[in-house]
Amino acid sequence: MYGLLEYGNMLRDRVRTQAYRAAIDRHLRPDSVVLDLGAGTGAFALYAAVKGARKVYAVETSPLLDYGRREAERLGLGDRIEFFNGPAQDFEPELRADMLISDLRGALPFLGDAHAVLADAKQRLLTSDALLMPHQDRVFAAPVDDPAWYAREIEQPWLQNDLELPMPLLREAEGSLPRRPPPRGLTPCFPGQCFATLDYAAEVISLPTATLQWTAEQAQTIHCYLLWFDATIVPGIEMSAAPGAKAPLVYGRLVLPLLKPVQLAAGDRLSLRISVWPAAGDFAYTWTTTVLDAAGSQHQQLRQHSAHEAFLAARTSGVA
Numbered sequence: 001m002y003g004l005l006e007y008g009n010m011l012r013d014r015v016r017t018q019a020y021r022a023a024i025d026r027h028l029r030p031d032s033v034v035l036d037l038g039a040g041t042g043a044f045a046l047y048a049a050v051k052g053a054r055k056v057y058a059v060e061t062s063p064l065l066d067y068g069r070r071e072a073e074r075l076g077l078g079d080r081i082e083f084f085n086g087p088a089q090d091f092e093p094e095l096r097a098d099m100l101i102s103d104l105r106g107a108l109p110f111l112g113d114a115h116a117v118l119a120d121a122k123q124r125l126l127t128s129d130a131l132l133m134p135h136q137d138r139v140f141a142a143p144v145d146d147p148a149w150y151a152r153e154i155e156q157p158w159l160q161n162d163l164e165l166p167m168p169l170l171r172e173a174e175g176s177l178p179r180r181p182p183p184r185g186l187t188p189c190f191p192g193q194c195f196a197t198l199d200y201a202a203e204v205i206s207l208p209t210a211t212l213q214w215t216a217e218q219a220q221t222i223h224c225y226l227l228w229f230d231a232t233i234v235p236g237i238e239m240s241a242a243p244g245a246k247a248p249l250v251y252g253r254l255v256l257p258l259l260k261p262v263q264l265a266a267g268d269r270l271s272l273r274i275s276v277w278p279a280a281g282d283f284a285y286t287w288t289t290t291v292l293d294a295a296g297s298q299h300q301q302l303r304q305h306s307a308h309e310a311f312l313a314a315r316t317s318g319v320a
């Protein structure tokens with residue numbers, strides 16, 4: 001659940017706001033019917049109405065949508081915007097929309113039930129040829145060599161903590177949870193590679209399983225993978241959360257830690273097999289790291305997943 005400050009931060013992200021604005025400006029027509037799905041405080045819905053859309057639906061679970069309603073009244077837009085405060089799955093509008101404005105992503109475009117919400121909207125709330133914003137997201141991963149981060153974030157809390165009580169089982173479970181990078185960021189030591197392309201217009205938004213490979217030119221130790229996404233809001237209007245981007249996007253990035261640091265010799269190949277799958281109303285990640293030497297012999301393999309908490313919850317509730 002986002003607060004006003006977070007909704008403010010979404011608008012403060014000028015790259016994101018300008019990209020959505022440019023997409024709306026390019027495609028909005030006086031006869032457009034717009035669905036702002038997950039409208040937050042309704043900023044994009046208000047903008048579409050100000051720009052002359054025939055009808056705008058602003059749909060949002062957060063009660064903070066009420067601020068949008070009040071802004072609409074203040075602007076005299078009340079007759080053209082309809083606000084629905086509740087889950088989109090319960091919304092039954094009079095018209096189908098031919099333009100979708102939506103941003104249901106977190107650090108990556110795998111958050112909660114976003115894909116199901118979008119699928120339901122496409123089936124019930126949108127015309128079959130509706131213009132979708134976003135149009136496509138591409139998700140990237142790159143290995144990172146950062147021993148100081150690894151010691152502080154993964155090792156110390158469980159193995160060298162102030163209780164002087166090592167907890168290796170917890171280190172293994174918590175050490176596989178995806179997390180945000182530190183404020184100073186993490187710098188990949190290899191170029192990012194794309195492992196998922198989410199085409200929102202496709203009938204089914206398929207979840208990725210992919211294998212990425214990097215070859216070491218020199219000896220290197222890998223501690224984690226950094227993940228981020230690039231987006232096409234509509235064809236021709238793009239934004240990127242890649243590390244090193246001039247203006248970092250509000251989404252940030254995600255880190256998948258390694259169970260142990262992996263040593264690469266010059267010429268070794270680092271292979272990452274990564275999958276994203278639905279778990280306990282959200283998404284989980286499986287990632288397997290394999291080191292192969294120049295002759296193709298396997299040196300090391302680490303298999304990890306992020307669903308320790310979901311599995312335990314299922315066991316203790318008797319589901320598994």
Ligand SMILES: C[S@@+](CC[C@H](N)C(=O)[O-])C[C@H]1O[C@@H](n2cnc3c(N)ncnc32)[C@H](O)[C@@H]1O
Nearest residue numbers: 010038039040059060061062087088103104117
């Ligand atoms: C990342 S925010 C985007 C807010 C605003 N549209 C913007 O771009 O600034 C995503 C919003 O989607 C809302 N949301 C998520 N699932 C929803 C659902 N099933 N029905 C309605 N709103 C939903 C969340 O509460 C959140 O406010």
